Amino acid sequence: QVQLVQSGAEVKKPGASVKVSCKASGYTFTGYYMNWVRQAPGQGLEWLGIINPSGGSTTYAQKFQGRVTMTRDTSTSTVYMELSSLRSEDTAVYYCARENPHSDAFDIWGQGTMVTVSS
Amino acid sequence: QSALTQPASVSGSPGQSITISCTGTSSDVGGYNYVSWYQQHPGKAPKLMIYEVSNRPSGVSNRFSGSNSGNTASLTISGLQAEDESDYYCSSYTSSSTRVFGTGTKVTVL
Numbered sequence: 001q002v003q004l005v006q007s008g009a010e011v012k013k014p015g016a017s018v019k020v021s022c023k024a025s026g027y028t029f030t031g032y033y034m035n036w037v038r039q040a041p042g043q044g045l046e047w048l049g050i051i052n053p054s055g056g057s058t059t060y061a062q063k064f065q066g067r068v069t070m071t072r073d074t075s076t077s078t079v080y081m082e083l084s085s086l087r088s089e090d091t092a093v094y095y096c097a098r099e100n101p102h103s104d105a106f107d108i109w110g111q112g113t114m115v116t117v118s119s
Numbered sequence: 120q121s122a123l124t125q126p127a128s129v130s131g132s133p134g135q136s137i138t139i140s141c142t143g144t145s146s147d148v149g150g151y152n153y154v155s156w157y158q159q160h161p162g163k164a165p166k167l168m169i170y171e172v173s174n175r176p177s178g179v180s181n182r183f184s185g186s187n188s189g190n191t192a193s194l195t196i197s198g199l200q201a202e203d204e205s206d207y208y209c210s211s212y213t214s215s216s217t218r219v220f221g222t223g224t225k226v227t228v229l
Contacts, residue, residue, distance in 0.1 A: 018179060020128055035218065037173075037220075039167075040141075043220070044122070044220060044222055044223040045159075045165065045208050045210075045220040045223070046220065047158075047210075047217065047218045047219060047220055049217075050217075050218070059216050061120065061219060062120065062217075068153045074185070095164055095165075095194075097165075100170070101175070103150075103153070103155070103171050104153035104155070104212045104218070105153075105155035105167055105170035105171070105209070105210075106157070106165070106167060107167050107170070107176065108138065109164035109165055109166075110164065112164055
């Protein structure tokens with residue numbers, strides 16, 4: 001079945017970087033864009049950016065420009081999101097979400113990865 | 120890009136209908152038919168309920184419907200049920216080729 005499986009929880013110190021993975025299965029990896037969305041504790045959803053697994057092109061939210069990098073490995077059907085210069089406000093659950101290129105809707109979501117930034 | 124504006128909370132009794140609004144600008148909600156809605160239960164990943172303003176994915180109850188007018192999109196839940204108690208978020212494509220979410224609405228079934 002179609003699913004996205006994310007890497008496990010991370011604890012990082014302020015100033016460090018974190019890299020979260022999202023492995024896709026059950027569909028043609030290069031046929032759908034992948035987004036990253038985060039949710040701080042008790043807060044709403046926030047969009048970080050999108051990657052086209054076919055060519056690797058990316059678009060990032062202006063807020064995260066310069067701090068976020070999204071990459072993909074087509075040989076393993078995996079996308080990665082790396083966030084640098086972490087601060088306490090980056091503590092959140094990070095989700096990958098598949099986007100249907102025809103509807104711009106996030107139809108399949110990963111289970112989420114908790115990233116905690118604490119000294 | 121500012122978040123789309125949703126009411127913080129909406130409530131209704133079982134069987135009633137409720138509507139959640141999602142207000143943006145002509146650069147997002149008002150400019151494209153790419154508005155989607157998501158349901159999120161506590162501790163769970165969001166679930167797609169409506170895409171392209173008014174389309175339901177397979178498996179989503181027809182009690183959920185969407186519409187838009189100008190810069191405001193709406194999600195209506197008819198025949199409200201206890202299981203509909205959840206958080207709901209809208210999302211839109213934007214003129215910068217980015218995506219933006221709404222502020223979120225907590226639906227309470229009285």
